[in-house]
Amino acid sequence: MTDGASVDANIQSEIFNAACDILGACVFVYDRNDCLVFASRQVQQFLPLDPRALVAGTRLRDVLGAIFDAGLRYGVAAEQRHKVSREDWISARISAHWREQHDTVERTGKDRWIHFRKRRLPNGYNISTLADVTEQRRQEDKWRADMERAALTEQILDTLPHPLTIKDRNLAHVALNRAFRAAHGLEGEAILGRTIWDLVDPENAARIEESDRQVLATGVPFQVAEQIVKADGSLLYAITRKHRAGPADRPVLVTVMEDITDIVEPAAGRLALRQHIRFQSGQNCFDPVRAVEKRLLLEQCRSDASADLAGRRILVVTDNARIEWLVLGELQARGADCCAVRSEAEFRAFVDVAFDCGVSIEMVLLDATMDGYEVVAQANLPVRMITPEGIGADFFRALVEPHVAMVEVDDAHAGPMVAASLFDDWHIATELDALAPAMGDIEVLVAEDNPVNQFVFSQILEGLGISHRVAENGEEAVALWRKYMPRLVLMDIAMPLKNGIDATIEIRAAEKVLGVRTPIVAVTAQALNVDMQNCLDAGMDDYITKPVSPDMIERIYSKFVAASEGRSAA
Template identity: 25%
Template sequence: MSSKAGFFNLSIKNILSDGQSMLTQARIRLLYYGLLIVSVAVSAILLSVWNLNQTALTSMCAGVLFLAIVLFKYLTWRGDWKFVSHTLLLMGTLINLADAFVIFQKIDILSIQLVLMIIIFSFYMLGQNWGLLYSMLNLTPVLLFMVYTYSHIYIIDIRPEHLDQSTIILSVLANFAIMVYIHNHFYNAFLKNIIKLKKTSEDQSRLNENLEIAIDKAEKSSLAKSEFLSTMSHEIRTPLNAVIGMSNLLMMGNPRPDQEENLEILKFSASNLLAIVNDVLDFNKIESGKVVFENIRFNLTELMHNICGGQIIKANEKGLIFKLKIDDVLRNKIVIGDPTRITQIIFNLVSNAIKFTRQGYVEVKVHCMEDRHNQVIIRFSVKDSGIGIERDNLNAIFEPFTQESITTTRKYGGTGLGLAIVKRLLELRGVNMEVMSKPGQGSEFSFNLDLPVATEKLEEPAAQPSIVFDADQTLNNLHILVAEDNMVNTMLMKKFFSKWQVQSSFAENGERAVEMMQYGNFDIVLMDLQMPVLNGFDAAMEIRRMPDAQKASIPIIALTASALTDIREKVFNAGMNDYVSKPFKPEELKEKIVTLVKRKSLLRSKSQSV
């Protein structure tokens, strides 16, 4: 109802509002104009019966007219259409009973009209349940009266009233006019409602079509974003591979102390840039919902020592005390989970703690809160004595690309993605991060992780033939084929292989690598994935289809600067044995080469012994 409606209001506009449904507005209009029609009709009948000196009918008409005026005033004041509807129906029911049993003592056309009017009005105004109730209240007494009068058992000691023909005609006309008005009003209302529903349905269909188009665009945009990030990652990692690789090469050449310091700065800066790129790509991977959690066995104590090993050095360089406390209960337990994601979470928290702590300590605690034999609840916490966080900024620090303040960003650097990645990884596991912090006194980040415990004992691996390999000696005897189209990377690989005294050959694309495999003898292939003419995936599959079994089974390591989420799966589906991400660590590449060569030698020795 509009706020303009008051006691002296007489306008229907002030009791209608946009918040009302079309049906409610139709009901209010019916009452508003219907009460006016009833007032006019009853006034005419009142004059007719008053001229005939019929006291009972005059009193009843006067009462109905008064009640109609009162209800009209109440409707324009309060707008309570339900109360007015019930009042009118109760009044009509009483009039119907009084006419049949007392005043006229018969069922005539006026009684039938009144019953029909009550039935129609109750269903339209109050719905099915109330419509049935008021219908029964009026039909049942009328039917009973007709049965009683048919059996001549109805006796009442009151002389019935009689209407003259003109009054009957006037009453019948008024009743029909009211019934026609009710039907006409609701027919128009229902017709408008159907037209509106049809229009709404058409609008909804258009909206659905637009939504499908928008979803399609969003999916294409998301795919384009992922491809763009992958491309940018490749383009950024490729020169970074050269920068970090050359830094490693120069540091391997026994530089002077001043040169070594400069190289350390160069390598540190390049590593920071690589970390930023990795953070952006990790966050994109999480946001796109493409993170898959592994369930593998690992020793949590060993994992925590590995994570914190490098961080202790960083803390000591800043003069900070680093404490790692692990519950003794966990030392011999093998748990099942995703050590990579746990490493990512703890590493980010500890890195932040060291970054934002100028003096004091950084403390990492791993506490077993509950041990249920095959399940453990572990509480991880990282506490520091750093700059702390204002209470109002506690939520903001978990938003992507956000830090506590611009001053913090300028002073300490970083992308603001570390905590966002941590929070989203935990949320994907249904875990909440708890933060306690006081500005100037430090912060504590903690969370609980529920991990299954491997209860069965690990089987001891079967004894293998004892073949001792010397890494340098193994490398010296190798002939490596490198498929790489980037000249800088080719130069870098040549320098590394020269340091390792490895014989190497280079192919500028995948097609050339397949040709060289057909006519040459190699021990291992390093395959770049994005190359012209024939890419690394197709080249690897071509090699695997070679008729020579020795060549078809040659170990292949993918070299990739790509960041696509399914790159690992694609590499193995193409038949390659392993992959190394650019920029690669020389020792990591050396270790993977030696490992695959060892495995190939062992398999060859087994087949020869058989």
């Protein structure tokens, strides 16, 4: 008998490590005296511990102390982690360690979830495992969100007053709302899975199926006005619209019967609006064309002298009712005392009355496209010309700019509006918090066009537990920056479509409108002084050179993200 290790100990350890690699798990083994017997080499992927804390024979208390000192506080509610003391946390972990079984899934980083398992064997040995279940958690969250959206969508469809049905490519009903069921006097089970031939007479079934197949085959929407006898004998006047939706290999047919019964009535063999129906002007949705037109028009009215318009007397001279509405509305919003005249004769009459009353006119905004504008321009008054028809190319450039700020920065009544990203998908937000703009959804944005370097960045950032997105060129980098507002940007200098310098300049310009600033670090293949100066001149905060390493990325992250969070917390 000897106290020496078995000659097969190293082989067994390697086999154990290989099994842990395959399972993607980290394993600790403690003896009955709570001393470490084995720690797999995957520990560093889960816990940032000094290797000296993982030597065989180390006490459990010392291992837990090293974990606490590394900044981890698992087993404690997130809001309490900064309050718990070192000794209390270690004592609680030791108590859990001595349970026969212990399972918990906890969040250890911004986007990382770990499954902790502990088993106490009859001989007193303890086996503890850690497994990364982040992807599984994301899939569960996505599945749960999809289920909530599906349930919400069904509720919304059921509240619609218009009958609606969805058919699959075989023209069998797969979904329908409450209004459709009520119109036919049938429950959903009596309709779902059945075709129109099971619900109406053959003549009408053939007519309906013909238009259904035409829409599915061509994708061209179909519309027809119909008079339908409902199950209760009443008449339903409807505009039936059919649309193809879904993927090309699994299309569905959406049919909406727009119920107009309440607003029409038979009259002389046709339908007419009921006499008591009166349409009122409604609130229009945001019109980007009108917003750009307004912005460019008002830019012509600016001057250093007119920065503060409160209380100033301004006369608008234009025969264009739309221009009058736009300009007067803006001037009134800024507190100006203003009005408008629509011709040279009205202008003369207004000036004469103002002179007789002793009222001075401090500024005249004159439409240069109005007949007789030359006479007004020669009046002995401060005149500023506006040219609605001269917007030209500026109008179209502003209109197609994908992320144009539609509201003036210095508008006291509205903040800057940022257009949604071109990469956004339509979705239903199920919580009120989701309606607020997403700021800092990801921690790091990497702009890199080389696939190998993209992989390297992803591996390093995932290993550090840092959430990130990768842009393949400068254009995409700017778009993703606008969408996610990351805490740090790692910007490659040489990229297609738009290089890193130009992308940085565009981001910095947008930040002036939004009132934010994101640290941008240049990533270069060479570190020449002239290149570094160009990066700094463009507004970058620092630079690193390729090839990148985990230590390099961690240093930059700590400098610009972790440090700023520490200052904010202080």
